[in-house]
Amino acid sequence: MEEKAKRVGRFNIVDIIAVILMIAVAAFVGWKLLGPDDSIGAERAMTKVTFVVKVEGVPAELYENCVNHLPSPLMASGALVGGEIVAVEQEPYYVLSAGGEWIEDEEHTTLLFTAVTQTPTAEVMTTKVGDQEVRIGKTDYILKSEYMEFADGTIVDVQWGE
Incomplete structure (x- = not known):
């Protein structure tokens, strides 16, 4: 029997x-x-964002190599993301000695990278470089450019605008 x-x-x-x-x-x-x-x-409308990433315990010889490759375009996931690393500063790196004193480690250094990028202007500024948010105090930040890459960085300063 057919059903319609x-x-x-x-x-x-x-x-x-x-x-x-x-x-x-x-x-x-x-x-x-x-x-x-x-x-x-x-x-x-775009806003200029300048941020500083601190990377500790880096082999000392990498400082000069980084200076030689500046400015260096920022990258994420194998693609350029707009923005660049414009400066690097060197600070001493301290370790705890067997006697409980803080001493300077001559073989390692602390590097402070300054990067500049542009982000869309909005009421709530959410700055991203690739998939990573840029916020003061963010740890485990991966600073990656065309010529260098450092993991476990800490963002210590962010400036929005000129």
Whole structure:
């Protein structure tokens, strides 16, 4: 025995569901294409962000190598992300001796990298370089550029604007 689908006017229930789904998909695609323009090419006000990353316990000979490669474009996930490392400063690195005294470790140093980038201006400034947020006190920051990479950095200063 044949069962006929329930009909509403000229359409059955399956046809109505299919039409609703097509309208929903078309509305979603239209919203994505014509909605707020979040693309990189859109004209947006940008804010200059300068931040300092402190990396401790670095072999001392790396300081000169870093200086020789400045300025160095910032990278994340194998792609340039806009911005660059513009300066590096060197500070002594201290370790605890067997006698309980802090002594300078001649083989290691502390490096302070200054980086500059641009971020879209917003009411709440969320600065990102690649997938990493830039916030004072953030530890485990990976500072990566075209020529150098340092893990376990700590962001010690952030300046928004000129």
